[in-house]
Amino acid sequence: MTPAVTAAVLLAAVTHACWNALAHRITDKLVGFTLIAGGGMAIGLVAVPFLPLPAAGAWPYLVASALIHVAYYVLLMRSFRLGDFGQAYPIARGTAPLVVTVLAAVFAHEVPDGWAAAGIAVSCAGLTGVALWGLRGRRPNWAAIGAALATGLSIAAYTVVDGLGVRASGSALAYIAWLMALEGIAIPAYAWYRWRGQFLATVRPFAAVGLLGAALSVAAYGLVLWAQTRAELAPVAALRESSVKLRSCGNNFAAQGC
Numbered sequence: 001m002t003p004a005v006t007a008a009v010l011l012a013a014v015t016h017a018c019w020n021a022l023a024h025r026i027t028d029k030l031v032g033f034t035l036i037a038g039g040g041m042a043i044g045l046v047a048v049p050f051l052p053l054p055a056a057g058a059w060p061y062l063v064a065s066a067l068i069h070v071a072y073y074v075l076l077m078r079s080f081r082l083g084d085f086g087q088a089y090p091i092a093r094g095t096a097p098l099v100v101t102v103l104a105a106v107f108a109h110e111v112p113d114g115w116a117a118a119g120i121a122v123s124c125a126g127l128t129g130v131a132l133w134g135l136r137g138r139r140p141n142w143a144a145i146g147a148a149l150a151t152g153l154s155i156a157a158y159t160v161v162d163g164l165g166v167r168a169s170g171s172a173l174a175y176i177a178w179l180m181a182l183e184g185i186a187i188p189a190y191a192w193y194r195w196r197g198q199f200l201a202t203v204r205p206f207a208a209v210g211l212l213g214a215a216l217s218v219a220a221y222g223l224v225l226w227a228q229t230r231a232e233l234a235p236v237a238a239l240r241e242s243s244v245k246l247r248s249c250g251n252n253f254a255a256q257g258c
Contacts, residue, residue, distance in 0.1 A: 001231045001239075009239045012223035016240070019216035026206045029077040034191040035203055035210025036217055037073060041184025043218050047177035054169035054178055061165025062175070065158050066182035072154040073187055079151050082144035091145060095152025096159060097238040103160040104233040112234050159237050163228040172229055176222040 001009075019036065026032035054062065079092060104110040162179070169175040195202045203210070227236045 001235055005227045005231050005236075006239065008223045009227045009236055012220045012227070013240045015216050015220035015223070019213040019220065022209050022213040022216070024080060025209060028202075028206075029080050030187075030191055030194070031203055031206050032210055032213070033073050033077055034188050035206060036214045037184040037186075038188040039184075039211045039214025040180040040218050041188070043214065044177045044180030044182075044184065047173070048181060051174040051177055052171055054165075054171065054174045058165045058169035058175060061161050061168065062178055062182060065161045065165060065179055068154055068158040068161060069179075069183040070186045072151065072158060075147055075151040075154055079144060079147040082147055091148035092151035092155065093241045095149055096155040097234060097241060099153060099156035100159050100237040101234040103156060104163070107160060108164060108233055110232045110234065112232065156237075159224075160233060162225060163233040163236075166225045166228055172222070172226045176218065176225050179221075180218055 023029070023032040023036060026035075076092070101112060162175075166172050166175045191203075192199050224236065224240060
């Protein structure tokens, strides 16, 4: 992995943790993810007229990824509702790199060498340690842990699907724009139906925070997709989670009054 790719993935990790933290600040998770998904869709729709169409081979991956991302949003909202952010988030993020390693070996024929495998293991172990630290003195919330693990599996699934898709697309920018446009439909549409006549009044108080989260989300994943065209999927997935340990540790220490 070149220094430029490493820097891009680290920046994506920090940016990703920031938008998740912003989403966590919005008490009603459906409001938060409606704004983030809808904002991402708006960014994608604005961008697509100025970008080439992704190659034909990328479209099955785009459709599959959009569906998986909807499942990811639903599972992440459930994880946030059921459990402590400092517990659920590192479990979800720490599960993904190990699963990506297996899926990338099967579908992309990418088997990490000894050093890369060790780095992936250390990253996942670090995030598991953060989650266990957050459980000190408390009984585990198994429902929250199950939701977080399922979230991690969805992250691994879209990571591999998008890694293959962006490589087939011919343009990382076009791929991320179309992905945001497609995946951003479902959550706002459901919210519009649920809050019939009250949609704008419900989301308006949180619009600034939510739309900032949307912009950060698009930037973070765009960097990851670009990196996936230049490096193997598993090391990118593991490195992406590095700053999450700092974010999660900060939450856990704050919760302990440190």
